[in-house]
Amino acid sequence: xxxxVTATAPLPRDAPVLSVEAPxxxxxxxxxxxxxxxxxxxxxxxxTFDLRRGETLGLVGESGSGKTLTALALxxxxxxxxADLPRGEVLLEGTDLMRLSEVDMSALRGRALSMVFQxxxxxxxxxxxxxxxxxxxVVRHLGLSTRAAAAxxxxxxxxxxxxxxxxxxxxxxxLMSGGMRQRAMIAIALACRPSLLIADEPTTALDVTVxxxxxxxxxxxxxxxxxxxxxxxxDLAVIAETAHRVAVMYAGRIVEEAPVGSLFTAPRHPYTRGxxxxxxxxxxxxxxxxxxxxxxxxxxAERPAGCAFAPRCGRAxxxxxxxxxPLAILTPAHRAACWNPADx
Amino acid sequence: xxxAIATPEGQAARVWKxxxxxxxxxxxxxxxxxxxxxxxxxxxxxxxxxxxxxTALRFRAPFTDWRFPLGxxxxxxxxLSRLLHGGRxxxxxxLVAMVTTVMTGALIGIAAGYLGGIADTLLMRFVDxxxxxxxxxxxxxxxxxxxxxxxxxxxxxxxxxxMEVSRIVRxxxxxxxxQDFVAAARALGxxxxxxxxxxxxxxxxxxxxxxxxxxxxxxxxxESYISYLGYGVQPPLASWGNMLxxxxxxxxxxxxxxxxxxxxxxxxxxxxxxxxxxxxxALDPRLRMDP
Numbered sequence: 086x087x088x089x090v091t092a093t094a095p096l097p098r099d100a101p102v103l104s105v106e107a108p109x110x111x112x113x114x115x116x117x118x119x120x121x122x123x124x125x126x127x128x129x130x131x132x133t134f135d136l137r138r139g140e141t142l143g144l145v146g147e148s149g150s151g152k153t154l155t156a157l158a159l160x161x162x163x164x165x166x167x168a169d170l171p172r173g174e175v176l177l178e179g180t181d182l183m184r185l186s187e188v189d190m191s192a193l194r195g196r197a198l199s200m201v202f203q204x205x206x207x208x209x210x211x212x213x214x215x216x217x218x219x220x221x222x223v224v225r226h227l228g229l230s231t232r233a234a235a236a237x238x239x240x241x242x243x244x245x246x247x248x249x250x251x252x253x254x255x256x257x258x259x260l261m262s263g264g265m266r267q268r269a270m271i272a273i274a275l276a277c278r279p280s281l282l283i284a285d286e287p288t289t290a291l292d293v294t295v296x297x298x299x300x301x302x303x304x305x306x307x308x309x310x311x312x313x314x315x316x317x318x319x320d321l322a323v324i325a326e327t328a329h330r331v332a333v334m335y336a337g338r339i340v341e342e343a344p345v346g347s348l349f350t351a352p353r354h355p356y357t358r359g360x361x362x363x364x365x366x367x368x369x370x371x372x373x374x375x376x377x378x379x380x381x382x383x384x385x386a387e388r389p390a391g392c393a394f395a396p397r398c399g400r401a402x403x404x405x406x407x408x409x410x411p412l413a414i415l416t417p418a419h420r421a422a423c424w425n426p427a428d429x
Numbered sequence: 430x431x432x433a434i435a436t437p438e439g440q441a442a443r444v445w446k447x448x449x450x451x452x453x454x455x456x457x458x459x460x461x462x463x464x465x466x467x468x469x470x471x472x473x474x475x476x477x478x479x480x481x482x483x484t485a486l487r488f489r490a491p492f493t494d495w496r497f498p499l500g501x502x503x504x505x506x507x508x509l510s511r512l513l514h515g516g517r518x519x520x521x522x523x524l525v526a527m528v529t530t531v532m533t534g535a536l537i538g539i540a541a542g543y544l545g546g547i548a549d550t551l552l553m554r555f556v557d558x559x560x561x562x563x564x565x566x567x568x569x570x571x572x573x574x575x576x577x578x579x580x581x582x583x584x585x586x587x588x589x590x591x592m593e594v595s596r597i598v599r600x601x602x603x604x605x606x607x608q609d610f611v612a613a614a615r616a617l618g619x620x621x622x623x624x625x626x627x628x629x630x631x632x633x634x635x636x637x638x639x640x641x642x643x644x645x646x647x648x649x650x651x652e653s654y655i656s657y658l659g660y661g662v663q664p665p666l667a668s669w670g671n672m673l674x675x676x677x678x679x680x681x682x683x684x685x686x687x688x689x690x691x692x693x694x695x696x697x698x699x700x701x702x703x704x705x706x707x708x709x710x711a712l713d714p715r716l717r718m719d720p
Contacts, residue, residue, distance in 0.1 A: 162615055162616060191619070192618060194617060195616065199616065199617065207608055208613045210628055211632065212631045212632050213631070222617040222618060225619075
């Protein structure tokens with residue numbers, strides 16, 4: 086059934102990051118600066134990254150670090166008054182999404198790039214059957230007949246591991262559990278076989294056991310369809326399990342980017358180190374307190390002139406308070422924005 | 430997992446269960462059903478031709494002559510037949526006006542609520558302006574220029590009473606459009622019009638349905654007003670409103686001529702109102718009753 090798709094070979098998790106192949110998605114200096122007089126809220130502040138076919142990039146950060154806003158900006162889904170704020174380049178297969186008209190962009194949404202949202206309980210239309218919700222974009226984008234689209238809907242439900250797809254296709258969302266709804270959401274998002282899937286906290290609202298199932302499902306579908314996935318989460322465990330590469334966001338910027346292996350074993354940015362140190366571990370001595378990063382994420386108004394993390398950083402130098410560090414290449418695969426990075 | 434999936438009929442069954450507990454609503458539904466049936470089968474049920482004059486048989490009292498069960502009017506026409514045929518007219522006006530009202534109100538409400546900004550401001554100020562005029566006054570002004578036919582009366586009533594519906598729908602849409610499934614639909618490339626008509630409108634069906642039943646009642650009442658004032662349904666065609674007009678000259682001597690159409694109007698309005706109330710309670714998801 087997937088014969089029409091050229092399946093990309095699964096990437097090994099430790100694949101080298103540099104590649105001659107042109108990236109599927111190339112984001113250059115994406116900013117979303119929100120004017121909130123008398124300040125300018127630099128919610129997304131110059132983000133640059135690439136994503137290859139069949140690759141999963143984890144975008145990780147605390148609440149308010151700009152992850153979701155980045156995703157919505159990529160999809161051009163920001164509503165007025167934010168709609169016209171994103172700046173920069175978002176090249177998807179060579180097309181700059183930021184320059185497309187709304188009509189052209191609508192034609193790509195759901196077909197070339199698609200999105201799965203955090204809340205499966207509210208992301209499905211409560212008064213439309215699940216089958217129709219999968220079939221409608223298929224009819225719209227691929228021009229299939231209603232009957233063929235209904236067949237595709239059942240096939241997608243089966244593909245995302247829902248038993249008795251014929252029955253579920255005719256059911257309304259309120260009859261389904263959270264995990265099943267998220268499976269249905271994934272079926273909807275992938276029904277037109279987009280080359281890019283943006284998954285914004287796709288497992289946050291689910292039970293831990295269901296989380297693992299959904300992550301496995303995403304990885305499996307990725308192997309089958311060759312889609313690239315931008316996986317947005319605040320949960321490092323999710324990243325460790327699913328992503329090939331990780332970009333850590335802090336206060337609207339990417340502070341470190343590395344293959345998942347080296348990020349976990351040899352983090353260079355002090356913020357990433359702090360994040361990793363604060364994960365509870367079973368083998369940790371229970372009497373010891375969980376380390377935390379001192380201080381709070383600075384509000385957009387009180388963001389320092391230099392590195393946004395400097396006030397909370399144990400390794401800060403005088404320079405950090407004055408000048409924001411660029412995202413520097415440390416090794417060919419590892420980048421970090423820090424004047425005083427930790428040793429690898 | 431599949432055992433957790435109930436049949437799609439589950440929701441309708443729950444609504445019916447809640448509706449059934451509402452005694453007045455059930456009575457209302459019964460009255461409405463009887464009225465609709467009597468209007469539908471009026472030509473079969475009516476014992477006489479409603480326009481047949483016989484001045485020799487004027488002012489028969491009800492229950493005195495088996496040929497005229499509810500008596501005759503000032504021109505000797507059978508009151509029961511006129512009530513049945515008048516009900517046809519009144520209910521037709523009520524239903525057509527309701528459809529006009531709901532369609533206009535829903536479209537304007539959705540557009541204002543979903544598009545927001547300038548469109549919202551303009552549309553809602555237009556609604557405010559329309560609401561400034563008393564409806565009867567608007568109706569009479571329009572009726573002075575438009576020749577009264579069944580259709581024109583219905584449309585005029587419909588086009589002067591949609592404002593409440595548009596406010597209800599707008600409020601509902603303002604709440605609905607913030608829901609995740611609207612963002613999800615956009616993420617799948619749905620256009621604005623598709624989101625308004627396919628995603629938002631069906632979700633606002635419950636309040637629209639309730640408003641619709643209540644609007645039938647008010648349109649029947651409106652038709653009676655303007656027919657009573659002489660601008661509505663024209664004789665010899667019977668409507669409950671113009672039957673009242675004809676009866677007013679004889680109110681002191683033959684009160685049943687006014688009481689009967691008056692009672693028919695009251696019954697209809699009450700029936701639809703109770704039905705609407707019951708639907709509102711049954712469809713409101715916030716009123717969670719235990720199964």
